[in-house]
Amino acid sequence: xxxxxxxxxxxxxxxxxxxxxxxxxxxxxxxxxxxxxxxxxxxxxxxxxxxxxxxxxxxxxxxxxxxxxxxxxxxxxxxxxxxxxxxxxxxxxxxxxxxxxxxxxxxxxxxxxxxxxxxxxxxxxxxxxxxxxxxxxxxxxxxxxxxxxxxxxxxxxxxxxxxxxxxxxxxxxxxxxxxxxxxxxxxxxxxxxxxxxxxxxxxxxxxxxxxxxxxxxxxxxxxxxxxxxxxxxxxxxxxxxxxxxxxxxxxxxxxxxxxxxxxxxxxxxxxxxxxxxxxxxxxxxxxxxxxxxxxxxxxxxxxxxxxxxxxxxxxxxxxxx
Amino acid sequence: xxxxxxxxxxxxxxxxxxxxxxxxxxxxxxxxxxxxxxxxxxxxxxxxxxxxxxxxxxxxxxxxxxxxxxxxxxxxxxxxxxxxxxxxxxxxxxxxxxxxxxxxxxxxxxxxxxxxxxxxxxxxxxxxxxxxxxxxxxxxxxxxxxxxxxxxxxxxxxxxxxxxxxxxxxxxxxxxxxxxxxxxxxxxxxxxxxxxxxxxxxxxxxxxxxxxxxxxxxxxxxxxxxxxxxxxxxxxxxxxxxxxxxxxxxxxxxxxxxxxxxxxxxxxxxxxxxxxxxxxxxxxxxxxxxxxxxxxxxxxxxxxxxxxxxxxxxxxxxxxx
Numbered sequence: 193x194x195x196x197x198x199x200x201x202x203x204x205x206x207x208x209x210x211x212x213x214x215x216x217x218x219x220x221x222x223x224x225x226x227x228x229x230x231x232x233x234x235x236x237x238x239x240x241x242x243x244x245x246x247x248x249x250x251x252x253x254x255x256x257x258x259x260x261x262x263x264x265x266x267x268x269x270x271x272x273x274x275x276x277x278x279x280x281x282x283x284x285x286x287x288x289x290x291x292x293x294x295x296x297x298x299x300x301x302x303x304x305x306x307x308x309x310x311x312x313x314x315x316x317x318x319x320x321x322x323x324x325x326x327x328x329x330x331x332x333x334x335x336x337x338x339x340x341x342x343x344x345x346x347x348x349x350x351x352x353x354x355x356x357x358x359x360x361x362x363x364x365x366x367x368x369x370x371x372x373x374x375x376x377x378x379x380x381x382x383x384x385x386x387x388x389x390x391x392x393x394x395x396x397x398x399x400x401x402x403x404x405x406x407x408x409x410x411x412x413x414x415x416x417x418x419x420x421x422x423x424x425x426x427x428x429x430x431x432x433x434x435x436x437x438x439x440x441x442x443x444x445x446x447x448x449x450x451x452x453x454x455x456x457x458x459x460x461x462x463x464x465x466x467x468x469x470x471x472x473x474x475x476x477x478x479x480x481x482x483x484x485x486x487x488x489x490x491x492x493x494x495x496x497x498x499x500x501x502x503x504x505x506x507x508x509x510x511x512x513x
Numbered sequence: 514x515x516x517x518x519x520x521x522x523x524x525x526x527x528x529x530x531x532x533x534x535x536x537x538x539x540x541x542x543x544x545x546x547x548x549x550x551x552x553x554x555x556x557x558x559x560x561x562x563x564x565x566x567x568x569x570x571x572x573x574x575x576x577x578x579x580x581x582x583x584x585x586x587x588x589x590x591x592x593x594x595x596x597x598x599x600x601x602x603x604x605x606x607x608x609x610x611x612x613x614x615x616x617x618x619x620x621x622x623x624x625x626x627x628x629x630x631x632x633x634x635x636x637x638x639x640x641x642x643x644x645x646x647x648x649x650x651x652x653x654x655x656x657x658x659x660x661x662x663x664x665x666x667x668x669x670x671x672x673x674x675x676x677x678x679x680x681x682x683x684x685x686x687x688x689x690x691x692x693x694x695x696x697x698x699x700x701x702x703x704x705x706x707x708x709x710x711x712x713x714x715x716x717x718x719x720x721x722x723x724x725x726x727x728x729x730x731x732x733x734x735x736x737x738x739x740x741x742x743x744x745x746x747x748x749x750x751x752x753x754x755x756x757x758x759x760x761x762x763x764x765x766x767x768x769x770x771x772x773x774x775x776x777x778x779x780x781x782x783x784x785x786x787x788x789x790x791x792x793x794x795x796x797x798x799x800x801x802x803x804x805x806x807x808x809x810x811x812x813x814x815x816x817x818x819x820x821x822x823x824x825x826x827x828x829x830x831x832x833x834x
Contacts, residue, residue, distance in 0.1 A: 265799070265801050274801070321667065322666055322667050322671075334767070336767075338659075338664075343659075344769070345643055345768055345769025345770065345802070346642065346643050346769050346770060346771045346802075346805045346806070347769055347801055347802065347804075347805045348769070349766070349769040349799055349801050349802040350643075350767065350768055350769035350802075351767065351769075352766040352767060352799060352802075353766075353767060355763075355766045355798075355799065356677075356763040356766060356767060357679055357759045357760075357762060357763050357797065358678055358679075358680075358681045359679075359680055359681055359682070359692075360679045360680055360755070360756070360759035361680070367799065368796075368797075369762065369796075369797040369798070370797070371680075371759075434681070435681070438678045438681035438692075439678075441678060441690065442676075442677040442678050442763075445670070445673040445674075445676045445677065446655070446657075446671065446672065446673060446674060446677060446767070447666055447671055448665070448666025448667050448668055448669070448670040448671035448672075449666065449667060450667045475689075475690075476678065476689075476690040476691070477676075477690070478586070478670055478673060478676065478688065480586050480595070480668055480670050481666070481667075481668065481670040481671075481673075483668075484667045484668045485667070
């Protein structure tokens, strides 16, 4: 049994783990803050350090390679990260720099693709033929897995589900478009809607959670307050499920998948989110498509991207999964 | 060289043609009104009559089978049309009834899938690896062709691009959802927007085209008036390109295709529609995805569905195209 180092490079944290070729175990799960403002070389150094730490924890195992998932856009064929606003990189040859430093063959793919591929391989969408997934965090990423392969499109851009327009005259999105799903249901968008409500005089205990400093309101705090029974926070979560529901309904009408898997912090809201989300989708999408589709939270919290990055390497280099 | 009868069954017309196995020619193109109110048996009779007329025109050619495209939802495996509001059918075994009447093997697929598959095989999207298409008429259908195969999803529903939400609180759609692309950019939706404008006092010559009977305003009439330089009609066409642009931008962000092909009467509007549509998409979608994607009108006006229905048969039965 060979092992592969999987790395999930995010804007906030880097996570690495050493994954068995058959996905049966992950050894040496390690993590560090990305600190992107120190520049690409420093971040690469941290990635390499983490990969070595993970391999050390898997001592005695044969390591066959390394797979990394990174924010994009990127070119999977050349292994170059073209542009990542969050990291401040342009045309960074991440795959080959990593391969050189570790003296191992390497693959590069989009972070959201890796997360959804991980959920398909070992998580909530295991084995399904048609899978569409969302990763909800600072932004909303997406991944499409068809017949066990990541669908990448003509130029590795495919799967930007977060930049599907749900309201063509709606909120401006960071991508330049208007009314993208991301502009309503990403972590910061959820927080922003909560702050808007507080400022408009909503009755809520949210300000007390942050000692009156509204800038400290986060999506996670909104879920906590909802969990504590705060009516306004519950309303913000419910609105989130409506926005997500409109997006997921479109996805179901277009892809007719067996599974829609939703990953990221938003899953902390649990059934408070998923219950109304499923109702909203049922109200909107075609019944024969809704009937065959499970809408589920990701199972591999914090490790989906690591599993997926390793899986991309195994599939691409060894031809199986 | 074998030949296949392709049939495009629509709510208004039935079209049939006899297509060479390599797509190099179509013989005996014939058409008749559907007259669905006469019931399924009468419509089937007309389909069979048209197929025979087409084969008669292709006298001397070896006919290997028949492919039919029908409104759905339907089951491609059993060949049963599950439900078509436009035709008033429920669980009609169209494929086997047709095969029995003609004594030929037959295949059944969704009409929009067939049209886009036809455009991929012999038309505007010829040979492209990732193709998404829209058929704009009474409704908005869609088809997805990936690696030369129709993408059907888990239960043959996939590709309902017209029922992607572009305004989650918007117009009610016939499907029950709100703000579907179809509710803004289908033929009847274009006509309805024009009538609303006239009733709201827009300065336009449109009422003169219909002797004041606003119920007679159709999308085609709006294109004609736009062609004649009517400012309000031009505005209606431009709005249509904005709605379509929001939908096509989402499709490009999600599928990153080489070609988006748009079929149906709306293509009569020509560059008046496609110019602003391309601008709107450019304004909205990810540049590296826009840069690799052509947005084009279908080339096989009136015959895309016939070519595609034949192509489904050839691909499914003989395994090549």
